[in-house]
Amino acid sequence: MKLPLRSAIFLLIILTGAFFRFHALDRQSLWDDEMSSINQIGQPANQWLPRFRAYETHPPLYFLQLKTWAKVLPPSLSNLRANSALWGTLALLFFYWLAMEAGLSSGGALTAVALLSFSPYHLAYSQELRPYAFGVVLAILTWALLAHAVRKNNNTPSPLEGEGGDGGYRSAKNRPPTSILPLKGEGCSIAHILCGSGILQLYTHYWGGFIWAGQVFFAWMRARSQRKRIIIACVVTLAVFSLWLPVLREQIRNIKDLGFWAPPASPANLWKTFSAYTGTYFRFASSAFILPLERWVLGLITVLYAVLFVLGIRRKPVLAGAWLIFGLGAPFLLSYWKPSVYIWYRYPVLMYPAFLLICAAGIAGINSRLWRAALVVLLLGIDCAGLRHYFANWEKANPQAVVGYVSRQAGDNDVIIRPAYFHDLFSYYYLDDGRKSIVDEHLLGNDPARAMLRGRRIWFISFDVPRDEIREALLRQFKVVSSMDFPGYAHLGITVYELK
Numbered sequence: 163m164k165l166p167l168r169s170a171i172f173l174l175i176i177l178t179g180a181f182f183r184f185h186a187l188d189r190q191s192l193w194d195d196e197m198s199s200i201n202q203i204g205q206p207a208n209q210w211l212p213r214f215r216a217y218e219t220h221p222p223l224y225f226l227q228l229k230t231w232a233k234v235l236p237p238s239l240s241n242l243r244a245n246s247a248l249w250g251t252l253a254l255l256f257f258y259w260l261a262m263e264a265g266l267s268s269g270g271a272l273t274a275v276a277l278l279s280f281s282p283y284h285l286a287y288s289q290e291l292r293p294y295a296f297g298v299v300l301a302i303l304t305w306a307l308l309a310h311a312v313r314k315n316n317n318t319p320s321p322l323e324g325e326g327g328d329g330g331y332r333s334a335k336n337r338p339p340t341s342i343l344p345l346k347g348e349g350c351s352i353a354h355i356l357c358g359s360g361i362l363q364l365y366t367h368y369w370g371g372f373i374w375a376g377q378v379f380f381a382w383m384r385a386r387s388q389r390k391r392i393i394i395a396c397v398v399t400l401a402v403f404s405l406w407l408p409v410l411r412e413q414i415r416n417i418k419d420l421g422f423w424a425p426p427a428s429p430a431n432l433w434k435t436f437s438a439y440t441g442t443y444f445r446f447a448s449s450a451f452i453l454p455l456e457r458w459v460l461g462l463i464t465v466l467y468a469v470l471f472v473l474g475i476r477r478k479p480v481l482a483g484a485w486l487i488f489g490l491g492a493p494f495l496l497s498y499w500k501p502s503v504y505i506w507y508r509y510p511v512l513m514y515p516a517f518l519l520i521c522a523a524g525i526a527g528i529n530s531r532l533w534r535a536a537l538v539v540l541l542l543g544i545d546c547a548g549l550r551h552y553f554a555n556w557e558k559a560n561p562q563a564v565v566g567y568v569s570r571q572a573g574d575n576d577v578i579i580r581p582a583y584f585h586d587l588f589s590y591y592y593l594d595d596g597r598k599s600i601v602d603e604h605l606l607g608n609d610p611a612r613a614m615l616r617g618r619r620i621w622f623i624s625f626d627v628p629r630d631e632i633r634e635a636l637l638r639q640f641k642v643v644s645s646m647d648f649p650g651y652a653h654l655g656i657t658v659y660e661l662k
Contacts, residue, residue, distance in 0.1 A: 179279030250288025376488030448654030473524030
C-alpha cells in the first residue's frame with residue numbers, strides 16, 4: 163500500500179532531521195559545560211547533591227536520565243551526545259502534533275517541522291551534552307498535551323481558528339483528529355498535565371518555570387471552568403519543587419560570580435535572540451555561528467523572518483504567544499535585576515519552537531500556494547547552507563585544538579602549565595606519556611615556584627581573561643618564544659605561549 167504524499171514527506175523530514183542530529187557527534191570538541199555533565203554523572207550517589215550545590219547550574223532530572231543512558235551504552239563522547247540527539251529527534255515528531263493542535267493544517271505543520279528539522283540552531287543544542295534538547299522536547303510535548311486537553315474540555319477543534327487553503331489553517335468543521343495519545347480531555351486532565359509539566363520542566367531547567375507559567379496562563383484563559391483545579395495543580399507543583407529550593411539557593415550563591423560574561427540587560431538582547439532564531443548568528447560554547455553569506459544577504463534573511471513573524475502574529479496564535487511572552491519576556495525583564503538571568507543565545511532555545519510556529523503561521527497566511535512553496539524552499543535552502551557550514555567548517559569550542567597543538571609541540575622534559583579550570587578538559591584529550599611535567603597555574607603564585615622552571619622550555623596555556631597576575635608574572639620573568647591564539651568568548655579564549 164502506498165504512503166499518502168504528506169505522510170511520505172513527513173517521514174522524509176523526520177529521517178533527514180534524525181540523520182543531521184546523529185551525524186558526526188564527536189567532531190566538535192567538548193567544552194567546560196559538557197565536561198561538567200560528564201563529571202556529574204560520574205559521581206557516586208552520595209556525592210550528587212554536594213556537587214549540584216557547588217558546581218552545577220541546573221536541576222537534576224536531565225542528569226539522572228543521562229546517567230541511566232550511560233549505564234546502557236559504552237561511555238564514549240558520541241554515545242553520550244546521542245542522548246541529546248535522540249531528544250532532538252523526538253522533538254520533531256511531537257512538534258508536528260503540537261503544530262496541528264495550535265491551529266495549523268497538515269501542510270502548515272509540515273512547514274514548521276521542516277524548519278525545525280533543518281535548523282542549525284536547534285541542531286547545535288541537539289548535539290550538546292547539556293539539558294537543552296531534553297528541555298525543548300518536554301516543552302513541545304507538554305504544550306501539545308495541554309492544547310489537546312483544553313480543546314477537548316471546551317469541545318472546540320483548536321485554540322486557533324481561521325480559514326485557509328492547503329497550507330493554511332483548517333476551519334472548525336474540516337479539522338481532522340490530531341491526537342496521538344488516548345486523552346479524554348476531562349477537566350482533571352488539564353490539572354494533571356499542568357502539574358506534571360511544571361514538575362518535569364522545573365526539575366530539568368530553571369527556565370522551564372517560565373514556560374510552565376505560560377501554560378498556566380493559557381489554561382486559565384482557555385479553560386475557565388477548571389480554574390480551581392488549575393490553582394490546586396499550581397500549589398502541588400510548587401510544593402514538589404520546594405524540595406529542591408535548598409540546593410537552588412546554594413547554586414545561586416556559588417555561581418553568582420560566574421555572571422561576568424553575561425551581557426548587560428538591553429533591548430538589543432531580544433534582537434540578538436531573534437537573530438539566533440533565524441539561524442544567521444548565534445553564540446555557542448566558546449565560538450559564534452555565523453551563516454557564511456554576505457552581510458546584506460544576512461540582513462535580508464532577518465527581514466524576511468521578521469515579515470513572516472508579523473504575518474504570523476496577525477493570526478493571533480495564543481498558544482505560541484503565551485509561550486514566547488512568558489518564556490522570553492519574564493526572564494528578559496528579570497535581567498535588568500540580574501543580567502545572567504537572560505543569556506540571549508542559550509536559554510531561549512527552549513522557546514524556539516514557538517517562534518517557528520508563528521513563522522509557519524505567517525507562511526500559511528499567504529494565499530498563493532506557489533508563493534508559500536517558494537518561501538519554504540528558500541528558507542530550507544538557507545538552512546542547508548547553515549548545515550553545510552556547521553558540519554564542514556565551524557568549530558564550537560577550542561579545548562581539543564589547544565590540547566592537540568600542545569601535544570604536537572611539546573618535547574620530552576618540557577613543562578606544560580595549565581589553568582586549574584582547564585584540568586578536566588585537558589586530561590580528557592591529553593595522552594600523558596609521563597615524559598612531560600604538567601603544572602596547574604595556581605601553584606606558581608610566588609617567585610620561588612616560578613624560579614624552579616628556569617632552564618626548561620615551557621608551554622603555557624593561558625585563558626584570555628582581563629587580569630591574571632600569574633600570567634603577567636610568567637611573561638615578565640620568561641622570554642616569549644612564540645604564541646598561538648585560539649579565539650573564544652569570555653574565559654574560553656586561550657593563548658598558548660612558548661616560554662624559555
